Amino acid sequence: KVVKGVRGVKRGLLTPTDDGKEWIIKTEGTNLQGVIQIEGVDETRSGSNHIHEIEKLFGIEAARKMIIVEADKVLEQQGLDVDLRHLLILSDLMCHSGSIQSIGRHGISGSKSSVFARAAFEVTVSQLLDAGLYGEEERLLGIPENVIVGQISPIGSGRVSAMFDLDANLKILEQKKK
Missing domain, CATH: 1.10.150.390 (DNA polymerase; domain 1)
Structure with a gap:
């Protein structure tokens, strides 16, 4: 089968998988909806790192998962070891409203x-x-x-304000000794 002429996809690069057993097409630009409609394309193994496209096609939970995966990938490439829980909090914060919000001044922090x-x-x-x-x-x-x-x-x-009455406590201790 030939894959060609997908609107939004500018260039494709054929690359082997990490184990070298299969070849995949990495593209510049994205149109996942257009790609998965092509005969012969396995939609279960096709993906995009465009989180807004993922949100539109598969919903906010899929976009949340993609935020986690992509952030983890970037941090790993930079040699940074970040606890997954931090990424979970970040993705929850970005998606809690039901649509993706940026962290910057035009998104969560600015609001x-x-x-x-x-x-x-x-x-x-x-x-x-x-x-x-x-x-x-x-x-x-x-x-x-x-x-x-x-x-x-x-x-x-x-958050807790507690007062300790030392004199009252000493009296209680004295009474217990008797």
């Missing part, structure tokens, strides 16, 4: 209600100036905001 959280990510001066101009108030509810001002974040043990 935070916290001035300091937005400023911690990117364009710090601009974020702070805009917040001052529009009278935004910082409530210090998240981790980045509290790190910036040097106080304990209101999560985990930082």
